[in-house]
Amino acid sequence: MPSRFVLNPVSYHGYGALAGVKDVVEDKRLKKIVIFVDRFLKENKISDKVVKYLDQVEGLEYTYFTDIKPNPSIKNVLDGLKVLKDFEADGIVAIGGGSVMDCAAGAAIINTNPEFEDVRSLEGVAPTKNPSTPIIAIPTTAGTAAEVTINYVITDEENQKKMVCVDPHSIPVAAIVDPEMMESMPYGLTASTGMDALTHAIEGYITKDANDLSDMFHIKAIELIAKYLPKACENDKEAREKLALAQYVAGMGFSNVGLGLVHSMAHPLGALYDTPHGVANAILLPTVMEYNAGATGEKYREIARAMGVKGVDEMSEDKYRKAAVKAVKDLSISVKIPEDLKDIVKEEDIEFLAQSAMDDACRPGNPKDPTKEEIIELYKKLI
Template sequence: VAAFKECKADAIIAVGGGSSMDTAKAIGIIITNPDFADVRSLEGLAPTKNHAVPTIAVPTTAGTAAEVTINYVITDVEKQRKFVCVDPNDIPDVAIIDPDMMSSMPKGLTAATGMDALTHAIEGYITKAAWELTDMFHLEAIKLISQHLRDAVANKPEGRKGMAMAQYIAGMGFSNVGLGIDHAMAHTLSAHYDTPHGVACAMLLPIAMEFNKEHTGERYREIARAMGVKNVDSMSQTEYRDAAIAAVKKLSEDVGIPTHNDRIKEEDLEVLAKDALADACYPGNPCEATKEQVIDMFRKLI
């Protein structure tokens, strides 16, 4: 904010991943809404009155979709937490999605951001607010990610192109309906242990899907279908739910995502669960969770 004022700028160009674009969003909002100079005051549904300064967002990763969403995430270093700000006034005026800008991502970052996009699509598809229009975005994103993430990790042009589109349309979906407990827990992991956001989302995704499966009707059947699972229509509900979770695990394994975080300690679990349940993404989850259930989910990462 100080740098923006000092150089008397009238616009922002954000080039980078989600952190760069989220920083630009916060700066742009505070400049035009000086009553919110303390960024902590923007947590949750921010009651700002003015749109952010003109912003052009150029993502260099295929995952966060921050260039098209109403969300941004800020790390509060002092309190060891990440908090989510939700504000239609923060959406960039122009988004330039060019897969060539993503071609220099190393494999690990490609995998992590790609699995973040898959988490957006799956959580957005099963969230409480999901409806027909966002379902179209989310199912197509799941399909594209399943088809292209492995090739993107191998730095193949078609893979990069497919993931650029997938993460973008997933963003247009979840920005309108919210996310769920996976993101709430992932924000907590990242804040406490500096775990990369996409890695945290990916490690937790099968665990969160297992927790939510009894509250999703037939939606896991369509997730499994979008991920390329065959003969889903002949499966029982239990079978296609398990097949969807297995397909997510296989994709995560294929792109090298770890399954455990050895920095998590048993004595940390209560604080982690408390912070996750206070996260702005949690209310969108298709079912409620107790603190003990969230602790059990975190424990599966140890």
């Protein structure tokens, strides 16, 4: 069975990578750009680190779109689309975390495929015909990998659901991953986005469509995250740089092979309670790993090894599987992630959450096919 890999045409990495934005704008001959950025990053002049390079491009005009909430909504996408149209933009620079990039992706794809302007028709694998308005993606968090993926998530507030949209036409034309843009992240955000990246790597590694190429990316990402996340939370510069690379590498993999049950259970938590996505993933990951263990062959041994567990080759199957789960749980605790959903989930909502998880686009990729009743029990274990 052949497999397909879709990646950015170009990406820049490491301290100093921001200068690459000027090269990309000039190479693409962009003349009118909308900068998608949240208000905090603009008001605190973090986006100015990028704009100083845009100001060096002769003849370039730009404006801003800042009306983007965490877990961006259909309205956010349509508002951004209006700015693109009114400004007659030929490009986007998206500065921020996954929310900013997802909003930019939705607006950019509709701008060139107007038949999807209802937004809801983008859910799943959308049959768009044209590449989106070019996006240069500059992450300010190390976790979502939205700068390298063909996936983006938009919240349908009316129906209380997150729509997972999958479209190779939406991938940014360039990713600029400079850890300098991440140094303003507080401890908690670094921890939750880092655990989001670990979830991407582990779910991508064990998903049904995983292959040798994606496995290579995911194992390296697990290794780097396990080693550098705690230090990155303390704003160590080398650790910031390694974590920024690790989350991108995880994105290179999972974008092409899919995810699983952790994400399908986390998405409705964000839609219903506005739970930060990385926090939801981190809390769910060990419990779902335990559930999936029997369907993963020898892969948990390699997860345990990448997490730094010693002596895995001498362990029984049951022991190395438990060791992998424990290593993930220990890392999550070490960076102060909550251990359960008691302060988030209301028991009367579990039926709705479970059905939403069953309907989520990530669920079919899970290595073990869950029933709705099993998902209900997984939620209940954590409250």
